[in-house]
Amino acid sequence: MRPMRLVCASVVAGGLVLEPSAAHAQDNAQSIQQQIDQLRREFDALKQQYDQRLTALEAKLGGGPPPAAETPPPVAAAPAQPTAQVPPGAEGAGGPAGALPVYGGAAAASKIFNPDMAVIGDFLGAAGTNSVQPDPFALGSNHPFPLQMHESEASFQAVVDPYARADFFLSFGEEGVSVEEGYVTFTSLPGGLLTRVGRMRAAFGKVNSLHNHVLPWTDRPIVNYNLVGGEDGISDAGFSVARLIPNPWLFLEATGQVFRGDSGAEGSPLFQTTRRSELSYVGHLRAYQDITENSNIDLGASYSRGHNGLLFDSASPDLGSRVTQLYGVDATFRWRPLQRSIYHSFVGRTEWIWSRRDQEDGLQSGVGMYISGDYQFGRRWFVGARYDRSDRATDASLLDTGGSLILTYWPSEFSQIRGQYRRTNYALGSAADEFLFQFQFSIGAHGAHPF
């Protein structure tokens, strides 16, 4: 009975297969014919171009006038393979004849393994007065630059081999070039480990890990300048290992990072080593959950520890330097209606950071935070607000506060114009009212950033 059923099933299946196969064959033939036609057209176009070039060359050699219209070759038409003539005497007897291909000469072929490359320009400007912070975009810098080509970020990203990919982000600033990030990521390690090696922005909180061009503001919150090392933040050479913690409820990711121990702005470092063993560490726990298909919540807790370069005893440098510890929590709520996702969205976020810095005058315990909201009210338009409040790391009795209103316009996905009104009340000195503006533009293929 069973074999009988099998035979019947085979006959039925065979019947089902035969009819579509015929249709398929016809379809394939049609497809091949179309491809041949396409090739023929491309070949004709190529032939025409070379005829024109040849005519132009002959006219040039002969001293005659060049042909009236020489059309530039279209990029998509594949360039002809460079060729060389078969050496005299080598022709015939089964050997090659005519033109030989020249391997390695095709410039286009060399692009195949090139990384994705992009450059993002970040032009910033400021109006208004600020006696405390002359440089509107870098705390501690005394350059009163009202207009800055603040950063040109060049990125190079590609797969290295079946096990890894590499990402480089070079930052060309007003005062030089630096490797903002440059790391290899091992994507296929056992145990679900995602490992990075190189220089990277640390996974401390939210803003620290963001590149300038993905910030929703022209600047960074005061707490990042006061407690987390300024614009560069915790960004250092080291290792990073992240692992998802399996559970039935939510996305939970733990990240551990070890760095050399040098981070922060020049002149006022967050972490600074005096010995090889003075490494810095970052730990981050991230929990994410979709609330609905349109909204989600992202929570994080961070810890960082490193040496701040202040020696315990200047007479005995071998004792090493003192320690700064940072604790942080962050929360992000996102809303984006799927069907109108390109027109409306809202992101609300806050970060709280505690700093415990050991100094000669004792332990300075400062705290800072920001809270912000950004609403997209059109395909190209965003409006946002941010409130800042932060003690200073070196003197926690000094409190800076501030607020910003932001309006952003996207001419396209690849450019952005932003205006920001910022009021800052400094603990020392008068309040500053400033209008900051930004023009950002991107060329090339810049890979998408993680969510």
Next chain:
Amino acid sequence: MKIAIRLAALAPAIVFAATAAFAQGKLNVVATTEDLASIGREVGGDRISIEAIARGYQDPHFVEAKPSFILKLMKAEVLIVVGKELEIGWLPPLIQQSRNSKIQVGADGYLDASLSARILEIPTGQITRAMGDVHPLGNPHYWLDPENGKRIAKDIADKFSQFRPNDRAYFEQRLADFTTRLDAAEKGWLAKMAPYKGTKVATYHRSFPNFAERFGLDIMGYVEPRPGIPPSPQHTLDLINEMKRQNVKIVLVEPYFDLKTPNAIGRDTGAIVLVMPPSVGGVKEVIDYFKLFDYDINLLVDAIRKTGAGK
């Protein structure tokens, strides 16, 4: 008798164990869109479990790379992508963070469904961003031609068979069945559209070139001045004038675009604005790949009859 009773008592446990084993043997598949998931479901039947990332009513170019998708990809044995850079803005970081070596680009579990498909609008000449958010490898909305649907299904069946060689006959039988049913349905759709061949329409985005080619529509213009660029007043005016000149009576809009400009065009030209889903799940009724064409063809035919656009 005792043995029989014992067997009867054990039967539920045996069935449960067998079911569990069977469930474990299901191929875990993730598709980036509901169209690919629908075709995958047709081919894979109950031997696979398949989930889509992007919903049919959202713009597949702009999907957020949410961490919840990483959890899906982490367990996937096969990932089916539309390709042609449709997902370039959100899929790479998801794949990278999935920690899943099987679905990395180029790995066995990574299936680019576009490789056998007929791709239209492959740009020739120099490509720049001045042309908008142009896809340098061709238009990625190729699944809107049932002939491409068959090619995608074939590739999917081959991929499933590669991972589950024991189920090859099952997948091939389901592929043959799907192809036969799609052939029959396509004949019906072509017959319905035949009287209206050459009907001129405007569309919001370049989502329908394969659909138009297969079913004989003539797309004469776009609401977007360039791909991915929102409509400007001048372009809208130009389109209105051109539609009036060519007596175009239908504007097709994908469900995720704002209707303000298309409605204004409709008011000015007397054209009907149709929200036409380019994907499975684009509207509630479109629950699979067959229903997608059923819905779109019926919508179009009704509108053409109503407006007399086909004359």
